[in-house]
Amino acid sequence: GAGVSQSPSNKVTEKGKDVELRCDPISGHTALYWYRQSLGQGLEFLIYFQGNSAPDKSGLPSDRFSAERTGGSVSTLTIQRTQQEDSAVYLCASRKVYGGDRYEQFFGPGTRLTVL
Amino acid sequence: AQSVTQPDIHITVSEGASLELRCNYSYGATPYLFWYVQSPGQGLQLLLKYFSGDTLVQGIKGFEAEFKRSQSSFNLRKPSVHWSDAAEYFCAVGDTGGFKTIFGAGTRLFVKA
Secondary structure, eight states: OOSOEEEOSEEEEOTTOOEEEEEEOOTTOOEEEEEEEOTTOOEEEEEEEETTSOOBOTTOOSTTEEEEESTTSOEEEEEOSOOGGGOEEEEEEEEEEOSTTOEEEEEOOOEEEEEO | OOEEEOOOSEEEEETTSOEEEOOEEEOSSOOEEEEEEEOTTOOEEEEEEEOSSOSEEEOGGGOEEEEEGGGTEEEEEESSOOGGGOEEEEEEEEOTTOSOEEEOOOEEEEEEO
C-alpha cells in the first residue's frame, strides 16, 4: 500500500492478557517508530528502529512492553499482562529521509487498545 | 534533552478569523521543527516542516509557521480559518540526527460558526 498500515484498528482485551500490535511501514523507509497516545494527551515516544542498528528502547514504560522488527520491515509491539493504564491509541510511523539528514515521519491510523 | 511546550490546551476561533497556535521548544542546537494535524479518529498528517533557511515556512491547507530562534518558538498561523480546520494540532521537535522526535501535548482547535 501507499501508506503506513496498522492492525488491528481496534483491540479490546481483558486485564492480564497479552496483545500484539502490528505495523507495516512504507516500503523503503528504513526507520520505524512507535508512539502511544493516551486520551487527551500528546504522543509519547516508545521505541525507534533504524536499519540493522540496535533499537532505541528508551521510551518503553515497563518491561511488559517489547517490540521487534523483522527483516527491516514489519514491526510488532507486544504488551504482556496488560493493565488498564495501557489503554491508549498506539501509533506507528515510518521515516523518509531527504537530502542529508532531513526527514519526515509518516503515521499510520493507529490501533486503539482498550483493556477491560 | 529536547522538549516542546504548547501553552494552549484548546482554542476557539470564529470561522473566517485568523489563527495562531503557539509552540515553544527547547533544544541545544538548531532543531528540526514540525506541525502535525490530527482530525478525530484519524492519524497524524504533516502540515509543514522547518529544517533550515527561510524562517517562514509554508505548508498545506493554507497554514504557515515562523521559526524565531531568539524566542525558541515555531508558531502556526492561518489567515482565515475554515470549519474543517477543527482538529488537534501538534508541534514537534526533532534532533538533527533524526533519531527521536518529541511532540507537544497538542492544542485542540474549535471553530464556531
